[in-house]
Every structure is written in structure tokens, then in C-alpha cells.
Amino acid sequence: MKTVVLVSGARHPVSRRPALTRLEAQAASLAAKLGGTVRGLHAGPSDDQLREALGHGLGEADWLEIEDRVDPVPALIDHLKAAAPDIVIAGRRGEGTGDTGLVPYALAEALDMPIIADVVGVSPGAGSGTVSIEQALKKGARRRLVVQLPVLVTIHPLAPPPSPFAFAAARRGTIRHERIEATGLPTAKPSPFVERPYRARPKMMRQAGAGQAGEKAVLVGPTPEEAAERILAFLEDNGIRRYSA
């Protein structure tokens, strides 16, 4: 099984230096546990993030050097078409770059691969050419999917924590460098949006009992049985749980 881990050009939220995001470290560890050949892939002006990913369990990596302003998606598509991996693993959002989380979807569309979002576990499937994927849903629910390869998955923060960074592994790993001339590639589309320095906007306050019908019931000294009835009725009426057999 051939796995490619996508590494973004993320920056550390405080120091602004190139850094691997936690999600991508989780992706690297997950891929390393999965076995087979695992390679990292990064398109961007520097390979610092890729070096860090090697320390989290990737043996080898490809670095497509492109200029800062160039859209990395076409370069990634070309590379992935040639490499034809079985599984592509990415983080669900970038950090410190565009932060839209659109790159995996653009790749999946161009490569005609199914994409599974918010994945917390990947293991080889029972049949050949399949993989079993665990997806995180809301309220702690999970969905287990068996998917035909090839597939692209994005990692959810609840995936197993990344294996610790090993300096020796980062030194030992090899990075294959390829310089891609920007002339052949389309530059990123001009954005219809204006960019300006960030201004923090507070979130809306969560109000106590918002969305509730409003009436408050206070029962003073009910019998325990009556109290129990009322509590269960409250839970069922508000759709929290069902307790009938």
C-alpha cells in the first residue's frame, strides 16, 4: 500500500516560523502505523515543515519547490497523478496560510478520488484493495466505512496523538527535492476579497437557557417518585434521551 501524507506550509501561531501542524503530525503518525511505503509531500518555498514531519515517523518525502505566491494545487495534482498513491492523508485545515481546508477537496476532485473528512483511524480492510476508515461525528459518535482504494482522507483532531518528535529520525529521513518553474503553472486566481490586518471579534455570548421554552419549574419538596417522573419527562420532552424499552 502506497501512502502519501500531505504537509502544508503552516506557520506557528505565535512565532510565525514554519512549523508542522498537530493535525499533520497526527497524519504522519497514523500513516507510519498503517505500514507500506509512506512518503510525505509538500509544495512550497521551504522544506522545514517536511523535516519536522520526518521526525514524526515518515521515512521519505518529496519537496516540490515553488514560489511563495504560486498555487500549490496544480503541482500537487501533477505529482500525485504520477505517483498514484493508494491513500492520501491530509489535515482538515491549514494553519497560518489560507486556512480554508479546500486543498484536499480540490485534489480529490482533480484526481477523481473519493474524499472522507474528519477521520480518526485508518486500518487495512478485510478485502484486498480496501481500507477501513473510522470517521468522527458529533457527540462522540463514529462511523466505520470500508472504502475501495484509492482514497483521500482528512484527519480530525480526535485522531490518536502524534508519536513524539525524534530528532534522529528527522536527520535520517531523505527529502527528494524537485524545483518546479512557475512559468508552466497557472498563478493563483486573484481573490475577490481584500486582505487587511486581523481584528479580533468576540463571539456571541452563550446565554443560559437560550432556545428553551422559557418557563422554569421549581418543585419544592416533591416525593422522590414524583421528582424522578418529572426529571425523566424533562429529559424526554427536550429530546435529550429516550428511556422506554
Next chain:
Amino acid sequence: MSRPRIDPRAARASHLVSTAGALRPRLDLGRTGPVSPTGRPRRDPRREMAVSRVSSDGRPRFDRSHQGSFEGLAPSNKTVVSPAPAAPKLRIVAEPAFLVFAIMEAPGGRLTRFDRQLLGAAHRLVGSSGEGAVAAIAFSPIADLGTAGADRSLIVEADGASASGRARLLRGLVESFAPRHVLFAEEGESADLARRLSVSMGEPILTDVEHLGPRQAIRATKGRMAEEVGEPPRLMTLGEDRAAPYGGETCGARTLAFSEEAAPIESDDAILSDEFIPGDPARLTLSETDFVVSAGNGVTDFDHFRKLAAALKGTPGASRVVCDAGLMPREAQVGASGTVLAGDCYLALGIAGAPQHLQGIAACEHVIAVNTDLHAAMIERAGLSIIQDAQLVMPALLKLLEERGS
């Protein structure tokens, strides 16, 4: 002490009705005059007379015993017909000039807080002019869409469809209805769906929008060092707690008609099997679960408490006092120095409701308190309060659950 004098000219000027165009100054003496410089309202003898007037027809009759308060008494006639209880106003948009789609998640057919915020944001985009309409799109039936602010509702029963199937279906809907905006929640399946739609339609999308108005949408980028500002594009995902829920008059929530051919539900060939595993509340962390059963200093019977949490299918939590005493693990602590809950419901057994504890449950929609003290802060916060000993309520609850056979 000298009383401040009343300035008759100022008093007269305050009764002056607009004089523009009129030859003679016109006065309205019925208008409440100025408050005297001492701060005491001035007596208005005409109003007092009018208030004490009993019959309005024929001979005037007065009842002077009704002079209790004349201040602020607006009706001059005592036989006021109390207004008939007005029927709740309904916002009806008969022929919308444009639509704004809001994609609902509504697990279990109930709108979440985020869904309501999405509808509120959609109303901001529509504006109050009454031209556009907000359409709620959902993949399973939902109750209460009208009060939450949906002018139109479109329920496509596609609960079993895969994410790519839903994206294709939504694309069909967007192409056939051509909404001006499509709003998604930046969370879970909606966030996934939004990106699929954006890529498959080749439309730009503004993700995780932090501020949304009719003319401007703003999102953070570059790790919150910069922000992108522009006209709201067609596709947007909204961050949680970034818009107020809709609070206006009830909307019509009429069904939008659509043809099945425009939006076929297809399955995904690549997905061979799909198994849903519900979360086990006993093993979930407090930040993930939706229902917490929590014990405070008023609980002494922890055997029953643990059994009760399991039987209620809730995640056990505790106040700090209990965790400090080692009766519950530290991970179970709810509050400022413990975990801030994201869940909908909180059952507090014997918890006083210290501010540090209440911070942890600020987001909970439904709170039930069992406490012996009627004046505890937790009772104030709770939607259902039981003033009773927790040691008695817990076994009763367990017994009742057993009877129900769950």
C-alpha cells in the same frame, strides 16, 4: 430655602405644536408638561378630571375616588376596551425575489443552537425588506422551523446518502433554485458538504466567516494574522456563535417544491460499507458528550450516583469539592478549572452553583438541579429544579428507569 421658580415662557414653549407654516402659534395643553425644576411632575388638572370621568356619553359623570394616580395615565376614558390578544404575527413572503439557503444539521430532528444561528445569519442577508426568503434545507424532517426563522423549508429525505451523494443532491438544488447565498455551519458534516459543493461547482467559498452582514463578510486567515473582507459570496460557512439566532415574528416555513429528477440521490460506489457507531457516554470525555450527570457536595451515596449516570446514559461529572476529596477522578471536574462543557443538558445533583462551576455549564441549554436549598445559585440557573434530598431522588430515578426497562 427658596423654591426654584417656574418659567412660564418655557412651560408655554413646551406645549407648542410645530408652527411651521402656521400663522398663529398653536398649543397642545394636553401634552405632559415639563418636569418642574424640583424634579416633581407637575399636576395636570385637565387630565385628572379626564381620568375621573366615568361615563363618556351624554352627561359627564365623575368619580373622584379614582384619583389614586394620575401620573402616566394615558387613557382619558375609563371604560377602555382591553385589546383583544393579537394573533401571533406571521411573516409571509409570497413571491420571494431571491432565496438564501441555510443548510441545517438538526440531529434527531431538533434544531441545534448552531442551526438557529445559521437561520439568524440568513435573515441578516435577506434583510427586513420582505423581498427575499430564507429557505432551510435539511436531510431529515425537522420540527419548529417557522419560529426559528425559515420562510421556506425543503426537506430531502437523504439520511442514508453518503457525503458525496448529498453534495450532488445539493448541487442539483442550487442549480435549480439559484439561491443568492448558501450558508453552512463550519462544523462536522456541513463543513465537509460546503467544501465539496464549492469544488464541484467551481465557486469560491468563504469559510469560517466571523462577521456577516448584508454587505460584508469577514473571515480570519493566515492563522489570525490577517482577515479577508468582501461582499458576501454565494457559498459561505459560518463559525459557531458568530450570529444571533432569529428573534423576529414567526415565519411561514412553506414547503419548497422540487422535482426529484433535479436532485437525484445517488450512492457512492467507492464506499463498500457504512456502519454508524453511537458514542458511549460512559467513555466519552466531558468536552465531547451532550449530557452530563454531575455530583456535588450534596451527594454522599456515590454507588447510586455511578449507577444512575450509567442508567441515564449520561457522562458522569462532578464539582471541584468532590474531585478534591478524591471521590471522582479529576477528569470529571466541571467548571472554570475543570472542563467547560459543550453539551446540551446538565443534571446537577447537590451542587450549589458557585460562579466557577457555572462557568463550566454556560453553554448548556437544559439544566436540571436537585438540591435541598431553594436559594442555591444552581436553582436560579436550572430549567427544572427539585428541592429534595439527592440521596432520595437517585434511588427513585433508578427504580423508575428499571421499571421502564432501559
